[in-house]
Amino acid sequence: MNERYAEHKRYLNRLKARKPKKLDEAFEQLHEEVFEEVDCLACANCCKTTSPIFTDTDIERIAKHLRIRPSDLIDRYLHLDEDRHYVLNSSPCTFLGSDNYCSIYEVRPKACREYPHTDRRRMVQILDLTLANTTICPAVATIVDRLQHLVPA
Template sequence: MDLSKFKIKAARKKKALSAFLLKLDDIVPHDMPELVAKVDATVWQDTNCTACANCCKTMTPTYLQADIDRISAHLGMPSATFIDQWLKKEEGSEDWVNTTQPCQFLVNDMCSIYDVRPADCAEFPHHDKKPFDAYNETFTNNLMHCPATFTLVERLKKVVEREYEWL
């Protein structure tokens, strides 16, 4: 994955793809869940997250208490120590997030705690959230970080504009 080329392409197309997602807030194809599943399947034929790790380099997950407890136990430390060493409260939301970027657990572009990673990481990039259009803001935010999300939205836009009544 050439992240420098991805960043250029994403920056060039972000406005149009964001406008498409915003329009999906008002106009949702009747078969959107099936359409998303079909297009998303093509995305994963062309995308390998383990060859990218851009999310780990440029974003932070939200840690639930269950994540903190599970990861700290895996690391053999008390939850309070884990929090003191690696996390901070995010301004505005008060969610637990990483204190550093890239993620402290990213080692040689691989997650060193993959089996116990936060739920937010395990669910990323959230393409299977339903209804899809309820997560348009999430997908808009992820366009610049996740090649899989960028590709999904780009392909959805082409299909919807070609095959649906799209005013």
């Protein structure tokens, strides 16, 4: 999906080594700017290709919303991955509708609420994740493209 992956990788690796002071502010600015232009419902690639981590709190909240026991939610939809995190059994997400709307949006996992993680503090610590997300989310690829003009490496 990201045809500029190699360029983005070189750039983000240089940023990681340099640790520019205003990196968080630049990401936050670009996050706001790009998500004013992007309609996530037109894409939903994150929901179609990856699974968030479901915390115990997420599982309890979602189970309550669905009016099932947390153990039933786990049995029906989740499994433990190699890192011992609960993730979805399959892709696309079980809760994603054909219209790209999430049927549990108001109680979705924390990882979904925070995705694509381009508006948080200490971005330098998650530049590897940011690079990976450029292959999933076109908005992240756009943010990194624009970042190169704002924050030289």
